[in-house]
Amino acid sequence: MTRDNDYIRDLLLEFERSDEWFMVVALLVDATAQEEKKFAYCELLVEAGYLKCYENHAYRMTSKGHDFVQAIRSDEDWAKIKNFAASIGGGTLEILNDIAIGLLKQKIPETIGR
Numbered sequence: 001m002t003r004d005n006d007y008i009r010d011l012l013l014e015f016e017r018s019d020e021w022f023m024v025v026a027l028l029v030d031a032t033a034q035e036e037k038k039f040a041y042c043e044l045l046v047e048a049g050y051l052k053c054y055e056n057h058a059y060r061m062t063s064k065g066h067d068f069v070q071a072i073r074s075d076e077d078w079a080k081i082k083n084f085a086a087s088i089g090g091g092t093l094e095i096l097n098d099i100a101i102g103l104l105k106q107k108i109p110e111t112i113g114r
Contacts, residue, residue: 003044005096009078011041012050015061022058032082048093071100 013024022055027039042059050065057087061069072078081099091099 001040003094004041005082006095007037007041008045008093009072011045012061012065014071015051015059016066016069022060024056024058026031026057050093068097068100071097073105077103 025035025039025042027036028105031039037059042051042053042057045065046053046059048063048066052058052062072081077100080103081096084099085096088095
């Protein structure tokens, strides 16, 4: 399986939009391919520190996850982040995070100077 960074972004944005603190993403015996994918990606995001998993596969977004979402929310910024990552040969989630935070930091002087 090749990791789908667009799916990761969509999933984190889904967590952020939720009115609940937790999202249950259980892997049932008769799970659909989409449910299996969502579960697998939640587990990847736990490993990366963007989600935390509790009993019964209840996941919540961590502070690191919220920070990442803040930096990748804009479709325009997300396209820039992906293009930059592609120009350097791809990127891990950590590198995508660093690029996103770097892009966000670049906006500080522009915004303050207004």
